[in-house]
Amino acid sequence: MSTLRARLDAMRPSQAGPTRTADPRPPDHFPSRGNYRSYLMFGLGSSLMLLVSANLLRVVKSLGDGERAFDALLESFAHPLYLGFHLLAFVWLSWVALHFFALFPKTQPFRIGPFKRPPDALLVTGLRALFLLSTLLVTALLLGVL
Amino acid sequence: MRALMLKLEPIIWGLFGGGMFVGALLLPAFVLVLGVLAPLGVVTLDTGALFALARHPLGRLVCLVTIALPLWAGAHQLRHIFLDFGGLRYDGFLGALLYLLALLGSALGIVAVWNL
Amino acid sequence: MAEQKKTLVVTRFDPDRDQTPTTREYEIPVEADWKVLDALNYIKAQVDPTLSHRWSCRMAVCGSCGMNVNGEPKLTCKQPLSAYGERVEVAPLANFPVIRDLVVEMDGFMERLKQVKPWIIEAKEEAKREGTNRQSHAELMDFKQFSMCINCMLCYAACPVVANEPDYLGPAALALGHRYNQDTRDHGGVERNQILRDDGGVFSCSYANECSEVCPKGVDPAGAIQQAKLNNVLDWAKRFVVPRRKPRAPTAAAQSDEPGRG
Numbered sequence: 151m152s153t154l155r156a157r158l159d160a161m162r163p164s165q166a167g168p169t170r171t172a173d174p175r176p177p178d179h180f181p182s183r184g185n186y187r188s189y190l191m192f193g194l195g196s197s198l199m200l201l202v203s204a205n206l207l208r209v210v211k212s213l214g215d216g217e218r219a220f221d222a223l224l225e226s227f228a229h230p231l232y233l234g235f236h237l238l239a240f241v242w243l244s245w246v247a248l249h250f251f252a253l254f255p256k257t258q259p260f261r262i263g264p265f266k267r268p269p270d271a272l273l274v275t276g277l278r279a280l281f282l283l284s285t286l287l288v289t290a291l292l293l294g295v296l
Numbered sequence: 297m298r299a300l301m302l303k304l305e306p307i308i309w310g311l312f313g314g315g316m317f318v319g320a321l322l323l324p325a326f327v328l329v330l331g332v333l334a335p336l337g338v339v340t341l342d343t344g345a346l347f348a349l350a351r352h353p354l355g356r357l358v359c360l361v362t363i364a365l366p367l368w369a370g371a372h373q374l375r376h377i378f379l380d381f382g383g384l385r386y387d388g389f390l391g392a393l394l395y396l397l398a399l400l401g402s403a404l405g406i407v408a409v410w411n412l
Numbered sequence: 413m414a415e416q417k418k419t420l421v422v423t424r425f426d427p428d429r430d431q432t433p434t435t436r437e438y439e440i441p442v443e444a445d446w447k448v449l450d451a452l453n454y455i456k457a458q459v460d461p462t463l464s465h466r467w468s469c470r471m472a473v474c475g476s477c478g479m480n481v482n483g484e485p486k487l488t489c490k491q492p493l494s495a496y497g498e499r500v501e502v503a504p505l506a507n508f509p510v511i512r513d514l515v516v517e518m519d520g521f522m523e524r525l526k527q528v529k530p531w532i533i534e535a536k537e538e539a540k541r542e543g544t545n546r547q548s549h550a551e552l553m554d555f556k557q558f559s560m561c562i563n564c565m566l567c568y569a570a571c572p573v574v575a576n577e578p579d580y581l582g583p584a585a586l587a588l589g590h591r592y593n594q595d596t597r598d599h600g601g602v603e604r605n606q607i608l609r610d611d612g613g614v615f616s617c618s619y620a621n622e623c624s625e626v627c628p629k630g631v632d633p634a635g636a637i638q639q640a641k642l643n644n645v646l647d648w649a650k651r652f653v654v655p656r657r658k659p660r661a662p663t664a665a666a667q668s669d670e671p672g673r674g
Contacts, residue, residue, distance in 0.1 A: 200370030236331025
């Protein structure tokens with residue numbers, strides 16, 4: 151049984167029936183059961199984007215403020231707490247990306263213009279390959295390799 | 297507040313979808329290089345080259361969307377997590393607060409990119 | 413072969429006597445090919461005639477016998493008893509008020525279903541104007557999967573949003589709304605989309621995807637809802653490009669669109 155509660159008015163009809171009813175329970179094993187767990191991890195992982203993008207904002211701002219500001223910011227990122235957070239964010243966001251692309255195909259219509267939607271497996275593989283490619287590309291660009 | 301958010305939901309959802317896509321494709325690489333490899337000293341960044349890259353019109357655009365859109369995605373996801381754990385009563389306040397944060401971050405992103 | 417026994421832990425609730433639901437255990441002999449429903453029917457017939465549960469067709473068509481089995485929403489006529497160990501927990505569907513034992517209150521679901529206008533709007537008018545409604549195979553495939561729903565409500569029992577947002581129309585109803593919007597014979601897209609994006613509509617869905625996981629007919633309500641979100645965003649954006657016609661006011665003719673009335 152879940153430790154959470156469902157709202158007492160969940161799925162209630164607008165008019166009460168002739169007999170007293172027992173209160174609704176929330177979905178059993180929410181959020182510990184398999185699919186709910188990955189759903190929650192996905193939600194929490196994507197919420198991390200709030201913090202990660204805020205940090206990227208600081209990076210871009212520091213670039214505008216000059217080389218010293220940028221170096222100082224990167225130096226502050228060497229703090230173990232920052233390092234730990236960024237490492238966690240990298241792993242978690244990569245998983246979020248792979249999971250997102252698995253969920254993505256069926257959000258699209260069966261037909262896009264005159265074309266049929268490609269098979270889900272093909273779309274998922276393609277999107278995941280795109281993720282790998284863009285990660286490599288951005289990494290190479292930032293490192294000045296390209 | 298909920299009524300206003302409901303009215304704006306198509307835009308918010310559009311920003312959320314875009315944010316998930318951009319965040320999934322670009323954020324891990326940014327975090328890896330700027331948040332892990334460079335601070336650890338595994339790689340050395342050429343600040344001048346980075347500056348030139350970011351100032352390029354395409355670089356500015358990438359910086360802006362990578363800052364702004366994932367903020368909306370994160371705000372939207374966090375709002376739904378609160379809702380899933382019984383936060384409906386506070387949704388008007390919490391949802392608005394989260395989206396305002398995303399809006400503020402997006403505005404600051406535009407300023408930061410402008411000042412590059 | 414030795415007779416196999418299993419213990420069914422069944423939720424009981426008598427509104428005249430009990431404050432809250434309790435459980436009762438029944439140890440019964442079972443056959444190898446039994447479904448969960450067979451065990452419940454055995455208990456009702458042989459052990460305890462006071463047990464109440466809904467069922468009808470026994471072939472996963474009527475959608476009556478949905479229950480939570482070991483915590484997961486299942487059609488009990490389809491779910492083999494052999495999938496479980498010695499103890500099997502059978503409870504009424506989660507997220508619904510309980511009338512008695514394993515029987516849940518369905519009226520809230522029926523009301524939500526009606527709200528999305530699950531019928532073809534202006535079908536007769538179109539037929540009068542233009543003759544037979546022709547539909548290509550590709551057009552049919554745009555919605556066929558979503559029309560396979562048997563209203564068993566398993567998706568409602570699995571959805572975390574249903575538990576937390578009382579106005580949420582829910583997976584089956586929203587998927588059905590999308591099904592009619594995708595039907596080329598239908599002309600109610602504008603008015604139905606207003607319902608779909610209103611309070612409790614598609615945008616309340618947080619895409620947990622569990623509705624699709626538990627669906628015994630492969631309908632994929634989660635996919636339908638995300639597609640409906642995309643449609644609504646495009647529909648909403650179009651308003652700024654193309655001036656739209658006003659949604660049709662309900663007329664006597666529209667009322668006659670409702671199945672069973674005209």
